[in-house]
Amino acid sequence: MNTTVKKRMFVRAAAIAATALLLGTTACSSGGTADAGGSGSEGGDSAIKVGLITKTDSNPFFVNMREAAQSAADENDVELIALAGAFDGDNEGQVAAIENLVSQGVQGIMITPNSSSGILAAIKQARDQGVLVVALDTATEPEDAVDATFATDNLAAGVAQGSWVKGSLGDTKPQVVMLDGTPGGTVDTFRHDGFLEGMGLTNDSAEVLGMEDTNGDQTKAQTAMENLLQRAPEANALYTINEPAAAGGFAAIKAAGKEDQVLIGSVDGSCTGVENVKKGVIGATVMQFPGKMAAQGVDAIVAFAKDGTKPDSGFNDTGSVLITDKPVDGLDSEDSAWGLENCWG
Incomplete structure (x- = not known):
């Protein structure tokens, strides 16, 4: 030394x-x-x-x-x-x-x-x-x-999340808000960028109405989503860095009476998150291992x-799987029943 x-x-x-x-x-x-x-x-x-x-x-x-x-x-x-x-x-x-x-x-x-x-x-x-x-x-x-x-592969996970949201919106113009994680982390950057790639958007796209950092925390995410909805009440698509952020975002969306308006995508694959897919709280999540x-x-x-x-x-990919009960044509996915058999937490 x-x-x-x-x-x-x-x-x-x-x-x-x-x-x-x-x-x-x-x-x-x-x-x-x-x-x-x-x-x-x-x-x-x-x-x-x-x-x-x-x-x-x-x-x-x-x-x-x-x-x-x-x-x-x-x-x-x-x-x-x-x-x-x-x-x-x-x-x-x-x-x-x-x-x-x-x-x-x-x-x-x-x-x-x-x-x-x-x-x-x-x-x-x-x-x-x-x-x-x-x-x-x-x-x-x-x-x-x-x-x-x-x-x-967090870029691929983000792409899968964004592609599902885009496919689920169909011909409806996306009005996107984003609950990010912690600035400076590669996971946060890759998922964020991947989601936008899957949506066919960039940070500067007019369809992106707002972004807030949450540190992946449910309580912070709820507050952040409340702020986003005040600025962008027309939002119809929500990116979340992880499932706790998705749960916090949904709480704010529900309180605002917009649960039928906003599609939520996420990443994690916890048993709680997959249960929320089954309940319709999260439209789709990307399971990691x-x-x-x-x-x-x-x-x-x-x-x-x-x-x-x-x-x-170098990088060794440990895999990921898109979990949703509302599959999109052209996207490989498994349903929540499969997810509950393979989830963690």
Whole structure:
């Protein structure tokens, strides 16, 4: 470790400890556990430690990812140490979590970056110390800042969402509002751009009436949608970054008496989200597979820890499926019954 890194880690020691408390983290020894912010495999004496850092520890998507990572760790008889940001967008919390994991001697770290560029320096420091780093769900910018990425093709997921909305509108002119996620994340950018591509629109199109950031949070999304409806009461199509945002958006739409006016598309594939497709709250959602991302990440780190084998570099697509009970000609999709058999959360 060079002198600069040593100084930086020393200066941040107090911040790391404070952040660990905020994250609900307990340092894990062999066979120990750390619930909420951190969890340890109950395996025995394995020397292999795998770190997982999610954007938050409350979103069902990341809960499922953590559960799948724990299952994969148990199968491989290795220790999992799971941490999370305090909120969606908490880059500093994730920086501290990386430093925490490196200090605990992990061989590899899986991370869903809150900021695709803001996390790069911390990732580089970890890799410089021989730690394998893979991104899950959210790619870094640039992508080769990590050893590999296991994620949904979020541009394709956005295109599927937009294509369904466009097809469902038919000859009706689209009047689009957008509930985005967190600025600076590749997931947010790819889904947003993909949706507009599927709609055949751009950010500057007259059909796009407004956009609001929600951090993927249901309460923020409800407030944001209330604001959008005040500015654009004629809206008939809603893009949402995820299913919590879709639920918040629908609450505002229902309160305004416009539930028969606005088509809602989303991305996630949680059991709650698929139930909302079945109920007609969400017209369509694009299912992703967070458990697959986590399992592949754990397997990659275990292989590296055992014999130095690195995963295929670059982007590894873990797949997605459009779920709707109102299919559109020319678009591959599955219905909500299939979705409920394959959902997560």
